[in-house]
Amino acid sequence: MFVKNFKLKQTGVILSFFLLFIISCTKKQDKETTDAITVESLLDSARNNNRTKEQRVENYLRAYNAIKKKDKKDRKLQNLYFVLKGFHDLKEYEKMDKVNHFFLKEAVGAKDTIYTAYSYFYAGDSNFFRNVQDSAFYYYSKAEKLFLKSQHEEVLANLYLNKSSIQLVYIDFLGAENSATQSLKYSKLFDDKLAQYDALTNLGIASQSSENYEKAIDYHKTALNLAKKNDLNPEYFLQEISLNNIGNCYIFLKKYKDAISQFETALSNQNIYENKPGLYATLLDNLSYAKFKLQDDNQTLGMFLKSLSIREELQLDSKVVYSKIHLSEYFSERDSIMSQKYANEALSLSKKTGRSVDLLGALKQISQVEHKNASQYSKEYITISDSIQLEERKSKDKFARIAFETDEIILEKDKLAEQNRSLLYFFVGSLFVGLLLFVIRTQRAKNRELLLKQQQQKANEDIYNLMISQQATIEESRTKEKKRIAQELHDGVLGRLFGARLNLDSLNKFTDEESIKNRFNYLDELKNIEQDIREISHDLNREKYVLINNFVAIVHNLLEEQKTSFAPEVKFSIDESIKWDTVPNAVKINLYRILQESLQNINKYANATSIFVGLESHDEQVTLKVSDDGAGFDVSGRKKGIGLQNMLSRANECNGSLDITSRKGKGTTIKITVPLNDKSLIS
Numbered sequence: 001m002f003v004k005n006f007k008l009k010q011t012g013v014i015l016s017f018f019l020l021f022i023i024s025c026t027k028k029q030d031k032e033t034t035d036a037i038t039v040e041s042l043l044d045s046a047r048n049n050n051r052t053k054e055q056r057v058e059n060y061l062r063a064y065n066a067i068k069k070k071d072k073k074d075r076k077l078q079n080l081y082f083v084l085k086g087f088h089d090l091k092e093y094e095k096m097d098k099v100n101h102f103f104l105k106e107a108v109g110a111k112d113t114i115y116t117a118y119s120y121f122y123a124g125d126s127n128f129f130r131n132v133q134d135s136a137f138y139y140y141s142k143a144e145k146l147f148l149k150s151q152h153e154e155v156l157a158n159l160y161l162n163k164s165s166i167q168l169v170y171i172d173f174l175g176a177e178n179s180a181t182q183s184l185k186y187s188k189l190f191d192d193k194l195a196q197y198d199a200l201t202n203l204g205i206a207s208q209s210s211e212n213y214e215k216a217i218d219y220h221k222t223a224l225n226l227a228k229k230n231d232l233n234p235e236y237f238l239q240e241i242s243l244n245n246i247g248n249c250y251i252f253l254k255k256y257k258d259a260i261s262q263f264e265t266a267l268s269n270q271n272i273y274e275n276k277p278g279l280y281a282t283l284l285d286n287l288s289y290a291k292f293k294l295q296d297d298n299q300t301l302g303m304f305l306k307s308l309s310i311r312e313e314l315q316l317d318s319k320v321v322y323s324k325i326h327l328s329e330y331f332s333e334r335d336s337i338m339s340q341k342y343a344n345e346a347l348s349l350s351k352k353t354g355r356s357v358d359l360l361g362a363l364k365q366i367s368q369v370e371h372k373n374a375s376q377y378s379k380e381y382i383t384i385s386d387s388i389q390l391e392e393r394k395s396k397d398k399f400a401r402i403a404f405e406t407d408e409i410i411l412e413k414d415k416l417a418e419q420n421r422s423l424l425y426f427f428v429g430s431l432f433v434g435l436l437l438f439v440i441r442t443q444r445a446k447n448r449e450l451l452l453k454q455q456q457q458k459a460n461e462d463i464y465n466l467m468i469s470q471q472a473t474i475e476e477s478r479t480k481e482k483k484r485i486a487q488e489l490h491d492g493v494l495g496r497l498f499g500a501r502l503n504l505d506s507l508n509k510f511t512d513e514e515s516i517k518n519r520f521n522y523l524d525e526l527k528n529i530e531q532d533i534r535e536i537s538h539d540l541n542r543e544k545y546v547l548i549n550n551f552v553a554i555v556h557n558l559l560e561e562q563k564t565s566f567a568p569e570v571k572f573s574i575d576e577s578i579k580w581d582t583v584p585n586a587v588k589i590n591l592y593r594i595l596q597e598s599l600q601n602i603n604k605y606a607n608a609t610s611i612f613v614g615l616e617s618h619d620e621q622v623t624l625k626v627s628d629d630g631a632g633f634d635v636s637g638r639k640k641g642i643g644l645q646n647m648l649s650r651a652n653e654c655n656g657s658l659d660i661t662s663r664k665g666k667g668t669t670i671k672i673t674v675p676l677n678d679k680s681l682i683s
Contacts, residue, residue, distance in 0.1 A: 039063055043060075084103055157192055165202060247286055259290040288326070289304075292304075325362060344366065612626070654675075
């Protein structure tokens with residue numbers, strides 16, 4: 001009986017434990033189910049577009065905390081990905097980075113290649129949209145390798161597009177073109193029209209930046225047709241953006257009529273001004289610039305000023321710089337004071353924007369309109385240009401390292417180094433000698449390169465100073481003459497020298513009379529070649545003399561053009577004792593412009609039959625005199641027009657004086673006297 005009762009008790013205890021175990025498991029299962037429902041509910045609420053952004057962010061944060069504490073491993077990564085993507089879509093990058101740090105740790109721990117790739121991709125996006133471009137490129141490169149390895153290609157179109165945009169910013173145009181081509185390939189694979197448009201646009205920009213304008217136009221036209229055919233995002237004015245890009249390419253090709261057609265087509269959309277004022281201002285500025293290049297003054301200045309006003313209101317400082325550069329260029333032939341004013345404002349603002357491209361454009365323009373400090377601006381331009389080229393090379397090298405030196409490659413290199421260490425010791429002696437020779441040769445090459453750069457920089461400065469004082473016709477003649485002399489040297493003298501040298505070498509082996517006679521013949525040939533070289537040298541010296549003293553030639557060209565194009569008889573007298581090579585460039589340029597303006601006024605208003613132009617020097621001064629027998633005018637009673645104001649301004653720039661004598665029916669005489677020994681005018 002005792003044994004029977006004991007067994008019953010024992011059976012009751014076991015049943016009790018079994019029931020407790022079942023209840024415990026049920027409660028745990030219910031709790032896990034409740035937790036899963038809670039996370040799903042929070043995620044659904046966060047994805048609800050009808051809620052405010054703040055509510056959605058709060059629900060994503062609560063879901064994230066719940067996932068970290070309670071989610072099971074089999075769905076933790078998936079739910080973390082949903083939170084990560086949610087913060088990405090809401091552009092909450094700081095919160096996204098916090099989640100991504102934990103997400104990457106979990107993905108790597110689970111050896112999940114796809115989620116690891118997405119973690120790198122979103123890290124790239126976070127840095128890309130916060131303008132930390134080098135870090136963005138690094139993470140995109142890591143994600144790219146994993147996506148390709150796993151053949152998971154859905155996001156590669158956007159990944160390559162963003163890489164292309166980064167490479168464009170860092171002026172790696174070849175890399176940008178390659179990345180954009182890959183983006184186009186994957187966007188076509190998944191029929192993503194908007195991604196195709198963006199990739200084509202980046203390809204166009206890369207080609208335009210590489211000065212391949214025809215190819216750029218083809219890409220932009222393809223993008224335009226794609227946007228038209230599929231009506232892509234009209235609220236973002238993609239068609240108008242493409243039209244602006246095409247017009248820009250036509251401007252670089254100097255096809256200004258084609259450019260005007262593109263800009264006017266874009267501006268025909270009445271909604272741009274209200275919804276996209278920045279794009280409207282850009283189109284207006286580009287249109288007015290193209291019209292200005294065609295010398296079409298119809299509303300051109302008004303459009304320039306309206307575009308500038310919009311950009312200033314929107315505080316688009318970089319765009320304001322280009323508006324003022326264009327205005328300076330517009331006034332360069334009309335009002336030198338206004339031209340210099342806008343050029344100085346552009347230079348001042350470009351220094352505030354911190355963009356090297358803006359500064360280079362402003363320096364180039366101000367050096368063309370403010371001749372007194374042209375040399376200083378030229379040196380600054382060259383210095384900044386050289387520094388930009390250096391940064392370009394550094395950027396390309398950096399992206400190359402990022403693209404090819406990921407963590408996986410570094411680990412593979414370490415393993416390979418371990419396996420080959422014994423071989424490394426064996427070859428260390430010979431490698432040391434080779435390395436020493438390589439260092440010596442490299443150092444010599446660097447020294448030669450540095451010397452060449454210094455010589456090139458000096459040559460560039462000299463060429464730039466010559467460009468200021470030369471007119472287009474003289475420059476064209478100089479280029480043709482140099483080409484002719486180069487052809488003579490290459491095709492004539494060098495060939496003959498080479499032939500004479502070879503024949504003399506072969507004749508040196510013989511001592512017979514015939515060989516001796518032939519040697520004398522080739523020595524005579526060398527004398528002839530020497531004479532040819534002397535003549536070419538004289539030609540070069542004459543060309544140099546003309547370059548230095550080309551002012552008289554330029555004046556002659558202007559007067560000859562006046563004779564052939566207009567009725568009045570032209571007589572002139574130029575003092576041959578004037579040493580024009582010692583006259584400052586500022587004086588020569590202003591005298592030439594005053595003479596040019598005087599002849600234009602005579603042709604327009606004077607109805608003269610004869611014109612006299614005189615240039616003479618006395619008492620360290622040079623005097624330009626222009627007189628005609630035309631209608632004349634009342635000097636005291638007439639308001640000075642822009643032409644006369646420009647003459648007075650140019651005379652003042654040279655610290656000289658302007659004297660105008662005229663009477664109605666008695667003709668007009670203009671006399672300008674400027675000092676030659678004023679040190680402030682030395683250019």
